[in-house]
Amino acid sequence: MKKFMTIISLMLFSLLVLTACGQSPDKTTDEKTSQNSGAGAVEAKGVLLMSTTTSTQDTGLLDYLAPIFLKDTGWKLQWTAVGTGQALKMGQDGNVDIVLCHAKASEEAFVEKGYGVKRYPVMFNDFVVVGPAQPIEANKDIHTVFDQINSQQLAFISRGDDSGTDKAEKAIWASLKIDPKTNENYMKSGQGMGDTLAMASEKKAYCFADRGTWLKIKNDSTVKVDLNIICEGDALLKNQYGVIAVNPQKYPTINNQAANDFINWICSDRVQKLIAQYGIDKYGQALFTPNAGTNS
Amino acid sequence: MDIINEAMRIFTDAGIGDAVRVTLAMALASVTISAFLGIALGILLEQCHFPGKRILIRINHTLLGIPPVVVGLLVYLLLMRNGPLGAFALLFTIKGMVLAQIIIITPIITSMVYSYAFTTAPAVRAFAVTMGASKWQTQILTIKEMKYEIYFAIVTGFGRAISEVGSVMLVGGNIEGRTRTMTTAISMLKSQGIYTEGVTLGVLLLVFAFILQWAAESFQKRELENENY
Secondary structure (H helix, E strand, O other): OHHHHHHHHHHHHHHHHHHHHHHHHHHHHHHHHHHHHHHHOOOOOEEEEEEEEHHHHHOOHHHHHHHHHHHHHOEEEEEEEEOHHHHHHHHHOOOOOEEEEOOHHHHHHHHHOOOEEEEEEEEEEEEEEEEOOOOOOOEOOHHHHHHHHHHOOOOEEEOOOOOHHHHHHHHHHHHOOOOHHHOOOEEEOOOOHHHHHHHHHHHOOEEEEEHHHHHHHHHHOOOOOOOEEEEOOOHHHEEEEEEEEEOOOOOOOOOHHHHHHHHHHHOOHHHHHHHHHOOHHHHOOOOOEEOOOOOO | OHHHHHHHHHHHHOOHHHHHHHHHHHHHHHHHHHHHHHHHHHHHHHHOOOOOHHHHHHHHHHHHOOOHHHHHHHHHHHHOOOOOOHHHOOOOOHHHHHHHHHHHHHHHHHHHHHHHHHHHHHHHHHHHHHOOOOHHHHHHHHHHHOHHHHHHHHHHHHHHHHHOOHHHHHHHOOOOOOOOOHHHHHHHHHHOOOHHHHHHHHHHHHHHHHHHHHHHHHHHHHHHHHHHO
């Protein structure tokens, strides 16, 4: 028994030593980074917590905007990227200060129920339908494409995760009065856009995607993505982003000041121009078109 | 009554019934195959002596700690359309998921069976030899002597199979009604902010674990009682 205790205490001691060893290099790097940021950027006066959709993160837009926001306003932007459904839910529960997502109807309902102050349109990008080159020929009419997918029972992978993209896809099926579930090869992945596109490529299936994620996956995937754009440019494929400050009357502890600063900042002409330029150098085309101040 | 109605509605609406079916089919298939492989390997490993045996045991122990997502990734790359086994079209099917599960569960059963065999088998063999048993009779006696330990190894394997999420998400793809298991459904529901149905599935998983454990225990108890007569 005594021997056992000795072994245990020895183990605990060595664990302690190991963790101590592990920590010391971290500390020095921490100091270094804080020195670096102190030399270059403004000291953050607080944190703005945002819930947003995966597309703003996956396209790298927020990584591009956050340092500029910090420099201009002094707020450090931190975000959690989830589906639009959950992004709004996080706002509803008062877990974030601001929501940036793309499902206009849900966003308006969010404001109507008093969870958000007001919805401001920020920018849009568009959706595309991608898939194998055969049997559907590329064209500009989403109705023809969806109609053919359904009537020929072609494999189609839907997000099926209640995200903004998923809602947009469902709305198009509904406007066509087609029940996609009548297609035996209509599948729901329940996963993010990137995973779903990879699955579509593997299964030679059609897929409804936002252009930003599509370009990124097509460019960056180590495995060749075997899909082409089948449909783009239809008015129904427009994807509008909106930003909403969470209502401070419901949740007094949230950082409403920073949220308002963010809205004014992102809707300003200068930042709108920055958004219009984003992605041109890397993908040869802009990923978002700014349209703050319009009625979208 | 409302709670029961609500539970029934969730069960049929959200494809939870399908998720349960997929989970059980996958777990049963992978545990059956892993059990045969694991028991055979464990017993052989104890009986045969060859150079490199210690390394083999080391490798098996290492595999016990392999993160399932890593297995998932490797199996995904294997089964990809352009991968080595792409021609079989197993990606995003239950068969593909079973393959990943076998890689995860077999080392667990192997090592459990091996360590039991290591302590009990030599005595059993010595006894069998003095009784003049043939080679096959000896083998069967060894397995019979370890049957509780083998039940336990299989139950452990089954527990791993129904609770696995990482590799199953990667290889299965979480396709509704086809490869969506209870665990991947929970993870998906959480990401959508739907907690009620996630909790329902979680409770169901716990119920399964309980039934399994209870069945194994009562089986063992009955056997013990029989032996005591």
